[in-house]
Amino acid sequence: NAGVTQTPKFQVLKTGQSMTLQCAQDMNHNSMYWYRQDPGMGLRLIYYSASEGTTDKGEVPNGYNVSRLNKREFSLRLESAAPSQTSVYFCASSEITGGIQPQHFGDGTRLSIL
């Protein structure tokens, strides 16, 4: 059982380039999330999708866009990458029916912007 799968695992971009980070989950969860993790800052929410067809901004949405392609897939796009977006990006999913449930995380995409 794969859980949450993120691609690619590593990427180096030049300033101004665009890129899409892919995420897929096989647990039939309704909700999906994108976080960024920077040293000493914990996990900060970029965007989330409560269910297929909906997306909402999190704490740090500027410079990003998302697409909830279907129930399984939730992608994160950087239209014009900036050095400040150098980070480790994590996708997560959870079920929210029947009360709050824990999140399941992928193993991250390590992104460097030069």
Place this chain on the structure above:
Amino acid sequence: GENVEQHPSTLSVQEGDSAVIKCTYSDSASNYFPWYKQELGKGPQLIIDIRSNVGEKKDQRIAVTLNKTAKHFSLHITETQPEDSAVYFCAAPPGGSYIPTFGRGTSLIVHP
């Protein structure tokens, strides 16, 4: 919104010692408190969680305690082993939300 503070940021112990990590939260309506373990190069994984209707929960060498009056909850690891070395995150969703606010993490180092 919810404010979650986690201490200490780094914790170094000898193998076999106990380790305690504490988190405080601001929203008195919060009612779910998970702890995640993140190993190097991996994503966070849930290790234990507690809901507001109980004060303590144990799973082998790990336990979580919750004090709703003081708005804090703690992770306790007994008989630490080198494989416990990792970054640990606490989290709490604000009341009425399912989206957690995370603490900034504690890097636990267990020396053999």
